[in-house]
Amino acid sequence: MKNEVNYSREHLLYLSGVKKKTVWVNVIRVAVLVLLLSLWELSAQCNWINPFITSSPSRILKAIAELYENGTLFYHVGTTLWETLVGFFIAVGLGYGIALLLWWSEAFRRISEPYFVVLNALPKIALGPLVIIWCGTGSGAIVFMTVLIGIIVAILNMLNGFMATDENKLLLMKSMGATKLQILTKLVIPSSLPNFISMLKINVGMAWIGSIMGEYIVSKAGIGYLIVYGGQVFKLDLVMSAVFILCILAALMYAAVALLEKSVIKNR
């Protein structure tokens, strides 16, 4: 807010010191990446390692270019991205709703607690064959898997946030004569916003696990499909390329949530 403050020389030095440090961290981060990639490339070029098994940055780029040229790159990326996003939003939305119901009714909460504990501990991948039979072999099965993996975490995280509402603020609302619905909309939901954001962050990861795992089990397209297919036919360049694309997509989605966080939680 106050841009026109005249800082002392010491403070300016301190500020430039802080800035320098940040710059250095960034420079070294990039340098590490460049170093690792060039070492990888060099080792492959000089045949210190077998590029057929380990692939190499140049081969990865070539594989991605090939995918692009035969027109399937965006098809696969789009398929997985669609499944992930749909699964993500269903898991988050449904999870939020169920957590609200659990907050609302103590009876429901107490009765369902052991079920959620077990469902949370259960490795959802074990339900793979059932998912195929119930939802077929299309995108539906993969979205279902994504939802399955994300929803329990979403419910438990949100419920935690709702239940952590400050006791004194609850007392204050009650003393004003607030109804349960008013307490929910004016206190519980806004005060659990940080939990909502952290739940979104966790669920970004969950959604990618869900969609890729779903594609491992059953798929005709997508990044997970490319990884499995590449592994089966020993095209490790393809596997590496798919993983590389996955890294970028996951980072972008996380960045989107982080951006949302910045815009929502600025006043706390």
Place this chain on the structure above:
Amino acid sequence: MKEVLRFENVSMHYHSKQGETVALQDVSFSVNEGEFVAIIGPSGCGKTTLLSLAAGLLSPTKGKVYTNGGSFGYMLQKDELFPWRTIEKNIFLPLEIKRADTPEHRARALALAEKYGLSQFLKNYPSSLSGGMRQRAALIRTLSVDPDVLLLDEPFSALDYQTRLSVCDDVYKIIREEQKTALLITHDISEAISVADRIFVLSKRPASIIAEHAVAFPETEPLKRRENKEFSRWFELLWKELNV
């Protein structure tokens, strides 16, 4: 004088798996309109229970609480301003809750805020205000629905000593100026003496009333009262009563 609140042989029992706790035992007292009444008692003696009973948030196990149809405003230890709302929105909160969020009521609340020096902070978030200002905003929030009786649950105890004295002075003046009835619950003897017209002393748990005093000072302002010679005499008396 009109009674606005009366406790008649009120007892309060709490039940838990570990057993039954008697928080209040046969408590009787009354508060008249326009009075500033303080109730002091040792920590953990059931003071907050008493206020919750007065506000109607709890119903007594035995006895009766008469409120004469008046409305209550509650002020807690911390300001409990919602950090995601601006000061203005915080002040409007009770209006929203009571579904009285009309332009007239808003204007009244804003007039109060302006009268007591909050107008420049209305669009700010609570985090940018000092502790004293926040507590003042909390008082204006309580007053925004024009309650008949203010219930003050150790409203200054979260503040540091300096701020506490001035905020206490501040709150006292506002309450007097708005001609409100107030019931203050505290464990701070000097705070009670500096603001109250009458003081009730509660015993340890199970709490019951062991003494009642009408406090008369020529001065009305808390800080001035503290300078009066009588002040330390009152302090000693209440101190002894609390520690029997």
